[in-house]
Amino acid sequence: MSKTEQEILRRRLKERRLFLNMTYQDLADKTGISKSTLQRYETGGIKNLPYDKIFTLSEALEVNPEYFTDLSKDYTAVGSTEPKRLKDRDNRAQIYKQLREFEKKALEHITPGLVSKEYKVEHAGRGSVGDLVAKKGKEVWHIDFLYINWESKDYRVKTGNGTHQLFMRFGRLAVYNKPITKYSIVVASHEIADYLIDVKPLHLDIEISIIVLTEDGYEELDYV
Numbered sequence: 152m153s154k155t156e157q158e159i160l161r162r163r164l165k166e167r168r169l170f171l172n173m174t175y176q177d178l179a180d181k182t183g184i185s186k187s188t189l190q191r192y193e194t195g196g197i198k199n200l201p202y203d204k205i206f207t208l209s210e211a212l213e214v215n216p217e218y219f220t221d222l223s224k225d226y227t228a229v230g231s232t233e234p235k236r237l238k239d240r241d242n243r244a245q246i247y248k249q250l251r252e253f254e255k256k257a258l259e260h261i262t263p264g265l266v267s268k269e270y271k272v273e274h275a276g277r278g279s280v281g282d283l284v285a286k287k288g289k290e291v292w293h294i295d296f297l298y299i300n301w302e303s304k305d306y307r308v309k310t311g312n313g314t315h316q317l318f319m320r321f322g323r324l325a326v327y328n329k330p331i332t333k334y335s336i337v338v339a340s341h342e343i344a345d346y347l348i349d350v351k352p353l354h355l356d357i358e359i360s361i362i363v364l365t366e367d368g369y370e371e372l373d374y375v
Contacts, residue, residue, distance in 0.1 A: 159222045160200055162326055165193045167212045169322035169354055181211040246300065253298045254282070257337050260364050261294065280320070280327045280334065292333040294362065295320055299343055314350055321352045333358040335371065340364075344372055 168178055175186040182189075184204065191197040200208075200219060209216045261283070265272050270285040270292070281295035297316060317336065324334055334357060338344050344361045351374060352359055361372045 156222050157195065157198060160219060161193050161195055163218060164200070164208065164212075165326055166322045167214060167218070168193075169325045170318050171212065172318050172321070172350070172352075173212075174354075178208075178211060182207045184208075249300070250298045253339060254296055256339075256364060257282075257296050260367070260369050261337065261362065264368055279329075280324050280331065282337075290333065291331050292335065293324075293331050294335045294337060296337045297347075299338065301340070301343055314347070317347055317350050321355065324352075325354050331357060333360070335360045335362045337362045337364065337369075348372065348374065 168175075173181075175189050178184070178189055179186045182204075184207065188197065192200060205216050205219045209218060212218075262272055265283075265285045268287070270287045272283060272285050275281050275284050275293065279293065281293035283294040285292040285294065297320070299316075320336065324331075334355075336347070338347065338361060341363050344363045348361060359374045361374075363370045363372065
């Protein structure tokens, strides 16, 4: 296995574990593999993932074994954020329209406030975490817009797509390899924020917050 393939394998293992919001202990309990061994799988302390462990880990992490063997396929790509029930073109178009309106509103409400606080604001580049990057001195603040169709019942349960999207973003943030001191999720209402605030990131040691859009600006809520 090449070094590139080893890196892809380690990243997939870590991203999937964090996507499911699992600690090393959680995964150890499900697989019988020690925490230290799991950590070495992710960090490269153990170069190759033993073949017999692939099936154990794939079952525990709720993926097909090919997730760890077919390294040429992009299993970790972010999928469509639209609910699966929306099959016809008109409904998809409506969702995309709402998404664009939400993103426009987020930009209009957040950017002036950041500029007034002397942040330098720019759109995040390709491969970045989030949609905006605000910089001031040594602070690097990534801001990620999270559109949720709150009318859909799928989002009102803890296994809904909204929670999965949040776990996925926390997982991407945990493996992001560029400087970042703060990360925020932007949502459209306090109702959504109250729902997501309980989904605490277990693996991150930077400041995390939720930004709620208001009529004329935004309000920031810290995780506690």
